[in-house]
Amino acid sequence: MTDAPSAVRFDAPNLDTDVPVAEIETTTTRYQEARAAMAVVAGLRDRGVPVRDIAVVARDLDSYEEPLTRAAIRHGVTPVFWTQIDLVETGLYRLVTSLCELFAAAEPDRELLLRPLEQEWTPQEATDEWPLPAEVLEETVHRLPQESRPTHAWNSLINEAAWADQRVVEYAEWVARDPEPTPTAVADVLGGVVELYRETVVPERRATDPPALLETETAARATVRMETLVEQVESKYSQRLADRWTDESWTAVHGMCESLARQRPGRREHANARALDIMEANDIWAREIPYVVAVGLVDGEWPTRANSTMPSELQHAILAGDGPAERLAPQTAWLAGRDLDQFHDTITAATTALIVTRHTHDVDGSQRTRSPLLDHIDVEPISRGARQRLLSADQALPSKIESMLPEETPATPEVTPDA
Amino acid sequence: MRMASELAAFDGLPESVTVHVSDVESLLGWADHASHVSTVVIAPVELHRRNLKLRLTDANLPLDVFEFVGPTAVASSVLEAAGKSSKALDRVDRLALLGDILSGENEATGRFRLVFGGEPAQNGDDVEQARRELEVATNYHPVRMRAFRQAVESAPSPIDVDAGDLLHGTLAVERALRRRSEKSPSDGALIRRATRTVIDTDGSAWDEAYPSAERIALVGLSTVPATLVDLFNAITSRCDVEAHFFLRRGTGPFLKQRLGDVWSVPNPGQVVVA
Numbered sequence: 060m061t062d063a064p065s066a067v068r069f070d071a072p073n074l075d076t077d078v079p080v081a082e083i084e085t086t087t088t089r090y091q092e093a094r095a096a097m098a099v100v101a102g103l104r105d106r107g108v109p110v111r112d113i114a115v116v117a118r119d120l121d122s123y124e125e126p127l128t129r130a131a132i133r134h135g136v137t138p139v140f141w142t143q144i145d146l147v148e149t150g151l152y153r154l155v156t157s158l159c160e161l162f163a164a165a166e167p168d169r170e171l172l173l174r175p176l177e178q179e180w181t182p183q184e185a186t187d188e189w190p191l192p193a194e195v196l197e198e199t200v201h202r203l204p205q206e207s208r209p210t211h212a213w214n215s216l217i218n219e220a221a222w223a224d225q226r227v228v229e230y231a232e233w234v235a236r237d238p239e240p241t242p243t244a245v246a247d248v249l250g251g252v253v254e255l256y257r258e259t260v261v262p263e264r265r266a267t268d269p270p271a272l273l274e275t276e277t278a279a280r281a282t283v284r285m286e287t288l289v290e291q292v293e294s295k296y297s298q299r300l301a302d303r304w305t306d307e308s309w310t311a312v313h314g315m316c317e318s319l320a321r322q323r324p325g326r327r328e329h330a331n332a333r334a335l336d337i338m339e340a341n342d343i344w345a346r347e348i349p350y351v352v353a354v355g356l357v358d359g360e361w362p363t364r365a366n367s368t369m370p371s372e373l374q375h376a377i378l379a380g381d382g383p384a385e386r387l388a389p390q391t392a393w394l395a396g397r398d399l400d401q402f403h404d405t406i407t408a409a410t411t412a413l414i415v416t417r418h419t420h421d422v423d424g425s426q427r428t429r430s431p432l433l434d435h436i437d438v439e440p441i442s443r444g445a446r447q448r449l450l451s452a453d454q455a456l457p458s459k460i461e462s463m464l465p466e467e468t469p470a471t472p473e474v475t476p477d478a
Numbered sequence: 479m480r481m482a483s484e485l486a487a488f489d490g491l492p493e494s495v496t497v498h499v500s501d502v503e504s505l506l507g508w509a510d511h512a513s514h515v516s517t518v519v520i521a522p523v524e525l526h527r528r529n530l531k532l533r534l535t536d537a538n539l540p541l542d543v544f545e546f547v548g549p550t551a552v553a554s555s556v557l558e559a560a561g562k563s564s565k566a567l568d569r570v571d572r573l574a575l576l577g578d579i580l581s582g583e584n585e586a587t588g589r590f591r592l593v594f595g596g597e598p599a600q601n602g603d604d605v606e607q608a609r610r611e612l613e614v615a616t617n618y619h620p621v622r623m624r625a626f627r628q629a630v631e632s633a634p635s636p637i638d639v640d641a642g643d644l645l646h647g648t649l650a651v652e653r654a655l656r657r658r659s660e661k662s663p664s665d666g667a668l669i670r671r672a673t674r675t676v677i678d679t680d681g682s683a684w685d686e687a688y689p690s691a692e693r694i695a696l697v698g699l700s701t702v703p704a705t706l707v708d709l710f711n712a713i714t715s716r717c718d719v720e721a722h723f724f725l726r727r728g729t730g731p732f733l734k735q736r737l738g739d740v741w742s743v744p745n746p747g748q749v750v751v752a
Contacts (some may be wrong), residue, residue, distance in 0.1 A: 067732070068732070069728050069729045069731070069732045141525065295570070295571070304574075315570075318570050318573070318574070319570055322569060322570060338525075341523060342523065342525040342526070342529075343529075344523070344526050344529060344697075344698045344726070345502050345526060345529040345530055345533055345697075345698070346529050346532070346533075347533065347536070367607075367611060368593075368604055368607050368608040368611060368644060369608075369611055369641070369644070370633065370637045370640060370641050370644075372633045372634060372637050372641075373629060373630065373633055373637070373641050376629045376632070376633065377615055377629060380736055380739065382628070383624065383625035383628050383629070384625055384626075384628070384629045385625075385736070385739035385740075386621055386622050386625045386739055386740060386742070386743060387615045387616060387622055387625055387626060387629070387704070387740070388614055388615050388616075388617075388701065388702060388703055388704040388707060388736075388740045389615075389701070389732075389733070389736055390611065390614055390615065390701045391700050391701050391729040391732065391733065392700060392701060396700050396701075396728060396729040396732075397700040397701075397729075399728035399729065400700045400726035400727065400728040400729050402728070403500070403726060403727035403728045404726065404727070407500070407727065
């Protein structure tokens with residue numbers, strides 16, 4: 060890349076931080092880094108720091124949600140991700156779209172017919188054990204012919220089969236009603252499915268979920284978003300039909316679910332005071348939290364260059380604002396300005412201590428270097444030995460971090476002593 | 479004041495505008511018990527509104543004087559107060575309409591085929607991003623469009639040609655969106671309509687929407703889009719309202735020094751797509 064004709068800078072070269080900063084470099088991937096971050100959280104909790112006084116921050120949660128989730132489970136911490144759930148990856152979304160596909164097909168085959176059951180469809184009035192147990196489903200798959208036929212033909216076939224489980228019979232009857240794709244019917248069918256999922260599947264998840272309750276959390280988040288999505292589908296579908304922009308079909312409904320689910324609107328998830336907040340750096344602006352653990356301080360990750368459709372020469376002319384270009388609003392993300400702001404916001408948010416972490420290698424083995432953002436602040440590096448003890452079975456909080464804790468931290472500050 | 483604004487006789491920010499860098503505390507300091515909203519805080523990032531409310535409640539401060547909103551909600555209130563439609567296409571509908579436009583053979587598809595390669599209908603997201611970037615930089619205001627064209631023309635060859643295709647393709651798409659949609663085709667277009675409504679009603683649309691507002695604030699951004707600069711310009715030039723920009727610590731000093739230049743255009747909200 061050619062050098063910029065005149066340098067545009069956002070930043071004062073040195074930054075004063077009001078609180079001490081510790082830096083943990085993990086020598087492998089972000090998975091180990093996430094473990095170190097969660098070990099610090101667990102260590103702080105052990106010292107009596109309430110969970111609401113801690114937050115974990117990443118510039119982009121997409122690449123950290125999974126490693127942090129795994130690490131949280133290891134440490135028995137329940138995380139709350141302040142990010143939109145990727146709806147497309149959830150069971151409830153697959154259930155809803157499998158129903159759209161089933162109703163769209165004139166003559167579904169066995170796989171299409173049974174997919175909603177596989178995705179934990181439940182009936183309006185569940186008398187027996189629902190969702191359908193895996194062995195019943197397996198038996199049904201085994202016994203049914205594979206070939207396509209209309210849903211009413213599937214219904215008679217299943218109804219007459221002596222081997223058929225009563226629940227499968229009930230399902231086949233429901234499917235054979237073949238709801239017309241009118242906006243009202245679509246909202247009724249899909250809205251009903253989401254509601255029943257909340258009433259039946261979510262509590263069932265909770266009963267079998269390990270202590271961190273992650274699957275329950277995910278199922279509950281999915282339900283909240285699907286409710287909104289069904290409302291959006293209903294209004295958009297009615298509007299488009301009125302505008303003659305679409306035809307009345309389950310295929311059109313399916314397409315609309317898909318394009319809506321792929322949008323990630325504003326981040327809003329339900330708060331949970333007993334869980335650890337994990338958020339994106341853009342969302343920490345104006346917060347004050349005693350302990351902030353910032354992950355991913357790696358060049359190319361935080362900061363990273365925002366992609367733009369504008370050629371970089373044009374970006375530069377607008378940023379530099381020489382001549383008439385001074386009237387054009389400069390977009391600082393072109394020069395990683397947003398990432399710089401988010402780093403400042405993260406520093407400012409921490410009122411007692413900031414712990415920054417980074418990894419040195421990607422999963423494919425390529426080297427990752429330290430974020431240049433760290434060059435502007437004074438940090439206490441955590442030694443290799445201290446890091447190893449943190450990641451060992453002892454989970455020993457490094458003494459440098461320990462010394463950042465206030466002198467007299469009561470063992471259990473959430474409980475008021477009697478006397 | 480009115481004449482000055484129309485003629486853009488001054489450069490820089492008027493007295494009623496204050497730029498803060500990394501100074502949320504002074505915003506929190508406005509908290510008071512009151513029966514009316516005096517401060518409209520525009521926070522485009524939804525969680526930032528929650529964060530400010532948290533800060534206030536944590537400090538035992540009352541929320542009475544504040545209304546925390548997104549920019550489109552403000553634009554809608556202004557338009558509704560003037561009895562105008564406040565409907566806008568959301569992103570999903572806009573992308574669907576864009577896909578429709580880009581699957582035909584027209585100026586936009588001709589240009590974008592040169593810029594992005596392949597079939598433009600496959601590049602709907604890129605086209606939407608180009609539209610956004612041009613809108614943020616110019617708000618399609620004639621003065622800024624002229625400046626943008628000059629910047630394109632003075633780019634070294636062959637970048638000037640590419641950038642020219644991008645500009646003309648984007649303008650063609652914006653025109654097609656406006657022709658094809660009865661609603662405002664984007665949030666930006668909705669805000670521009672609100673901006674013009676404030677000017678055309680000589681401020682009364684704003685005064686009706688927010689009768690007790692003394693201040694309007696914009697918070698939590700790393701880029702101040704021309705769209706919002708023009709809205710703030712219209713409001714402060716027609717109404718007795720102070721404007722406050724709360725910029726962030728990293729980019730704030732840079733943006734502060736540019737804001738006056740971006741601000742100074744005549745007739746904010748005016749649009750030329752030619």
